[in-house]
Amino acid sequence: MxxxxxxxxxxxxxxxxxxxxxxxxxxxxxxxxxxxxxxxxxxxxxxxxxxxxxxxxxxxxxxxxxxxxxxxxxxxxxxxxxxxxxxxxxxxxxxxxxxxxxxxxxxxxxRWHGLASVWHAASRWDGIDAAGEVEAAGMRTAQGLREAYGAPPPMLHERGDAKARIALSRAGRTAFDDVLDARATCRNFDTTRPLPLTLFAQVLERVFGARGRVRGADDFDVLKKTSPSGGALHPTECYLIVRKVEGLQPGLYHYRAGDHALQPLPLDETRILADAGRHASMQDKGALDFLAWIAVGGQQWFADAPVLCVLAPRFGRNFWKYRNHPKAYRVCILDVGHLSQTLLLSATEQGLGSFVTAAINEFDIERAFGLTGIVDGPLAVCGFGMRAEAMQTYELDPNRKAWSHRTE
Ligand SMILES: Cc1cc2nc3c(=O)[nH]c(=O)nc-3n(C[C@H](O)[C@H](O)[C@H](O)COP(=O)(O)O)c2cc1C
Known part of the structure; x- marks a missing residue:
């Protein structure tokens, strides 16, 4: 040997x-x-x-x-x-x-860069109830954080002599400002009403759908999407945990960017429920409810969303161009960040609540969707759906743009 x-x-x-x-x-x-x-x-x-x-x-x-x-x-x-x-x-x-x-x-x-691959591997969680840990440490509120860590670095950053500053004009508002201002991370989803299929499909199309296609070279087609992507490679796939969408069987799906369609994927209930057994509070939940909860690190306020989108790059597609490159993993993370912001704004424009989180259990998500973490794996989870009538969990909406018609 x-x-x-x-x-x-x-x-x-x-x-x-x-x-x-x-x-x-x-x-x-x-x-x-x-x-x-x-x-x-x-x-x-x-x-x-x-x-x-x-x-x-x-x-x-x-x-x-x-x-x-x-x-x-x-x-x-x-x-x-x-x-x-x-x-x-x-x-x-x-x-x-x-x-x-x-x-x-x-x-x-x-073709991972060595240190990037070590960092990626070291940052993946398996079965972590992060929300429970934060709660137990008394760190869920700003007050709790302030007591534990002292004051944070200042909110605004001053450089040079303030007397030399140049005041800028303020442009008139357009409808785009209304969308930007109405975006607030949603932690209060309506768990009773299903999300209309048309809204669900529209958000997916705007965020993940192909808007055009160019032939770069033989066997090298390039998609045009609404978010930028390093090398125009668009390596990020959208996997869905659908819980309550009108006309759709609850379950797991893969979004097909090329033809704007959903591919149903198998749900291994036995395996997921075995994982649920490790969490005392989750033992009588169904497989899909548990998967949604563990996917977002035990944050029930996000798991309540009628649909969760797992953003999972196929790393090898980016690394095909950026071979063993020290910045390639960073580009994958930035791609996911752009997609999430496009998702948040697309949902907001439709009057929906939305969120993004990186506090995710990568291993649980990978097992559920048949990803390896090395070839392809989740970097963030987003979700969207109708907001609840009343705010139970805190949201940052000081100007009451997202909550203008609702109670706190
Ligand atoms: C990368 C990223 C990860 C986040 N993770 C969480 C999270 O795990 N839990 C949570 O409640 N909010 C999470 N948030 C939302 C932030 O807390 C939120 O953006 C921030 O409080 C500002 O509020 P706003 O989004 O309503 O403006 C995350 C946001 C980003 C951009």
Missing amino acids: RVRRCAVLWLEPREVAHFELDALLSGGTGVVSRMQWFAHAPQLPAPVEVDADDLALLGELSPLDWIAAAQLRERHGAARVRGLLVAGLLVGSTKPWAAQREADECFRSQ
Whole structure:
């Protein structure tokens, strides 16, 4: 057998603290910390703890050139080599290591920049009730944040001598100002009325639909959309959790940008409900309700939306042009940000509430929609629908533009 190192490896020296009663009884705080090494390899589900001897072995190996495993076993011992193969930090050429090798090869084929891929992998959540954690820490209100962190950096930023400032004219208002001013992150959806299909379809068409097409070169068509996209590649797909839309079966869908249509996708209720079992408050929810809740990190005020849109780039489409490029992942994130703003404004223009959040459980979403996180994966979730009559959860609408006809 031959071996090589996995494609990307980043080693983190981490101080890990734990509580020990003996340390408390002998007069200390009880908190004992020690340094540990963690190996981050983005094709793996989590960082792997390694020791100094593992580091020595990994530091000898190329991620490109294969060497005979026998040589390595001689120098470092068979158990150590086997342990790193099992973990997926080493890649073996033979059949028993096919799963790890395929994961590594799939990762290589996408052309991620190394550090961007490590950051992306480290930022994905699995089953986190972020809303519950924030609530428990007393950090949900501005007052709670102020008490915990002190005052934030100033709201306005001054540069240079204010006396040298040049006052600017204020343009007259147009209908576009009304749309801009009426946008407010919606945390109070009407859970009783279904969203009309025509509004649902219109928002999707405006945000994700193709408005035109140009032939760039042979086998290279370029779509025109309402948001900009780095390299005009439009890598971001829209996956939908439809909960309450008129005339549509609740379930999972993929939006087809080319022909403005919905592709129904299977919903694995058994798998999703098994995940729900980990959350005491969610055990009697249906699969779709749980998926909506966990997708947005336990934020029920967003999960109540009649439709949630998962924004998930196909990374390899962007990285086809921007190969192993240090800015390519940033471009994918910016693309998603543009799409979300277009969605928020499109929904607002129709009198609908809308939101975007990055506090999402990527792993849960990936499992539900059959995404890998490496080839394609969610960076944000948006939602839209009718606003409720009364505001139960806070919204930032000081000029009462979104809530002009409603009660607080
Ligand atoms: C990238 C991004 C992530 C956000 N994530 C959350 C979130 O997890 N939960 C939430 O309640 N609001 C979230 N928001 C909404 C912001 O809290 C909101 O934009 C801000 O309070 C300003 O209010 P406005 O959107 O009504 O102007 C997010 C906004 C952005 C742009």
